[in-house]
Amino acid sequence: MSHELSEQEIQRRQTLEQIRNAGIDPYPAALYPVTAYSTAIKNNFEEGKEVCLAGRLMSQRIMGKASFAEIQDAEGRIQVYFNRDEICPGEDKMLYNDLFKKWLDLGDFIGIKGTVFKTQVGEVSVHVKEFSLLSKSLKPLPLPKTDAEGKIHDAFTDPELRYRQRYVDLVVNPQVKDIFTKRTKLFNAMRQFFNDAGYMEVETPVLQAIPGGASARPFITHHNALDIPLYMRIANELYLKRLIVGGFDGVYEFSKNFRNEGMDRTHNPEFTAMEIYVSYKDYNWMMDFTERLLENCATAVNGTTEATFGAHNINFKAPYKRVTMRQSIIDFTGFDIDGKSEDELRAAALGMGIQVDETMGKGKLIDEIFGEKCEGNYIQPTFITDYPKEMSPLCKTHRDNPELTERFELMVCGKEVANAYSELNDPIDQRERFEEQLRLQEKGDDEAMFIDQDFLRALEYGMPPTSGLGIGMDRLIMYLTNNPSIQEVLFFPQMRPEKVVKVVLNENEQQLFDIVQKEQSMELAALKEKVTMSNKQWDTSIKTLTKNGLLKVMKTNDVLFVALV
RNA sequence: GAUUCCGUAGCUCAGCUGGUAGAGCAAUACACUUUUAAUGUAUGGGCCCUGGGUUCGAAUCCCAGCGGGAUCACCA
Numbered sequence: 001m002s003h004e005l006s007e008q009e010i011q012r013r014q015t016l017e018q019i020r021n022a023g024i025d026p027y028p029a030a031l032y033p034v035t036a037y038s039t040a041i042k043n044n045f046e047e048g049k050e051v052c053l054a055g056r057l058m059s060q061r062i063m064g065k066a067s068f069a070e071i072q073d074a075e076g077r078i079q080v081y082f083n084r085d086e087i088c089p090g091e092d093k094m095l096y097n098d099l100f101k102k103w104l105d106l107g108d109f110i111g112i113k114g115t116v117f118k119t120q121v122g123e124v125s126v127h128v129k130e131f132s133l134l135s136k137s138l139k140p141l142p143l144p145k146t147d148a149e150g151k152i153h154d155a156f157t158d159p160e161l162r163y164r165q166r167y168v169d170l171v172v173n174p175q176v177k178d179i180f181t182k183r184t185k186l187f188n189a190m191r192q193f194f195n196d197a198g199y200m201e202v203e204t205p206v207l208q209a210i211p212g213g214a215s216a217r218p219f220i221t222h223h224n225a226l227d228i229p230l231y232m233r234i235a236n237e238l239y240l241k242r243l244i245v246g247g248f249d250g251v252y253e254f255s256k257n258f259r260n261e262g263m264d265r266t267h268n269p270e271f272t273a274m275e276i277y278v279s280y281k282d283y284n285w286m287m288d289f290t291e292r293l294l295e296n297c298a299t300a301v302n303g304t305t306e307a308t309f310g311a312h313n314i315n316f317k318a319p320y321k322r323v324t325m326r327q328s329i330i331d332f333t334g335f336d337i338d339g340k341s342e343d344e345l346r347a348a349a350l351g352m353g354i355q356v357d358e359t360m361g362k363g364k365l366i367d368e369i370f371g372e373k374c375e376g377n378y379i380q381p382t383f384i385t386d387y388p389k390e391m392s393p394l395c396k397t398h399r400d401n402p403e404l405t406e407r408f409e410l411m412v413c414g415k416e417v418a419n420a421y422s423e424l425n426d427p428i429d430q431r432e433r434f435e436e437q438l439r440l441q442e443k444g445d446d447e448a449m450f451i452d453q454d455f456l457r458a459l460e461y462g463m464p465p466t467s468g469l470g471i472g473m474d475r476l477i478m479y480l481t482n483n484p485s486i487q488e489v490l491f492f493p494q495m496r497p498e499k500v501v502k503v504v505l506n507e508n509e510q511q512l513f514d515i516v517q518k519e520q521s522m523e524l525a526a527l528k529e530k531v532t533m534s535n536k537q538w539d540t541s542i543k544t545l546t547k548n549g550l551l552k553v554m555k556t557n558d559v560l561f562v563a564l565v
Numbered sequence: 566g567a568u569u570c571c572g573u574a575g576c577u578c579a580g581c582u583g584g585u586a587g588a589g590c591a592a593u594a595c596a597c598u599u600u601u602a603a604u605g606u607a608u609g610g611g612c613c614c615u616g617g618g619u620u621c622g623a624a625u626c627c628c629a630g631c632g633g634g635a636u637c638a639c640c641a
Binding site: 011062066067085105119121139140146147154158160215265267367387 | 566574575576577578589590591592593596597598599600601602603604609610632633634635638639640641
């Protein structure tokens, strides 16, 4: 990336030279023997304890021969105290007067050896005996400041910059680090819960020849050696079920899924789902399992089952309410979907002011009614059960009602967090459901599922009764950390690529470009005659210009021409 | 995709109905031996997102583009 350096960046490069000239390596190779962290020092105060710590220099308060500074390490910040005559006992005051006062910049990594003490105002600090530069920072950090009332000034808040330069966000905004610490705690707690239950973590393909297990538009890529298209997975469901067929009792996977759809504050093109499949269980068992799981995870992340999300207080304490989809629609619209035909459902939906069209089947219509009128009302964790068959092609038919499936979704704050089935294991039924999906596709539903023949073959060998559960991990962590947007819980959310920086031409390239610009187009040989540069210079210059799309070289009747693009 | 708001110094932002660029912090220099948004004095720092238009004159008004936010729509 080539662009003009700011005044401060030039200054920092100059100090870098001064440091080198003074015989100090600004990027030393040796390890630094850290023995202490900022918060540990503050929490277990021991007067006079010798410590060695390292981190970024985040503030400097210089008062002549004494100074205070703040060091930020992985845990937080601590104040350190510098005294000139202790750091430089002899005549040479360079370390303090030059290195510390002039050459260090905010953001530099330094190492400190010293003793713990309390200042007159009672702040736990480290009295520096020795310090060294560990790594020089060449770009100034944005520096928010907190005043006496705890108000933050000059906060680094622009979402674009925060997401594009998450490393800066993390350095400067400590609450951002917390979110990601909690995210990892959630994953660890969930893993622990599954492992304790005796289930096995597995890995299944990300590149799939048939993107199955969900209905969504996939990303397409190409395998050169096989010369076939491959798809980034939209779900891992069908592979985990193959493993159940293979004889595992319980398998789970944290799966990065990819969907080529819109992006907004709850959708990112790549996101993380957790799927778990357990044999010889049904969806009733899975509801019990899910509520215990989430109670456990919420406690592991926040120390309590309660969580705040915007205006809502949610409690993940088990058990959760269970409502059938039929009952839910009765509750919020007074309409009973039981036994109704497609036309009756369409008319009812229209009557509720819901937009419908001819491609919508029964399942889709019910889904629309539920989504429009009911979903948003479930703030506390609630299981919605028994979905219509049409919208659940991988789910077992309900034991009491052939129109329905044994499926539940867990709603929290009006949004789906988890989705689970008694898995369909009847291979003939499964084949028919896939064919039904094909018919929907022909009707114009561009999200209907593809048919995976190998998956059907696996089912034909026999899959034990199984229940499966999928959890949207990003959405769950949003609830547990009170963040309304998915970008806040992903380290690097998808962004449009940054604008290409303008090409900066050097003298030779500029000279070439100017000549061609005047002529518009000319023979390559003639152009080379006109300029005075070595063959090598000529070669690299012309290559830079063509590579950046400024000039092009064409061959007409065996004569090379150079022209403007 | 629709609506709406925003883009000015390294950071956060002001800049009125058009008159030629401002503050605080950060930076630089000097002073200062327990401060904590340290302080005091002085100094430097800008393609006002890009390109057009209106005008004697545009950061400001108009149009287009680029980038971003928010809301909505789409989305198992």
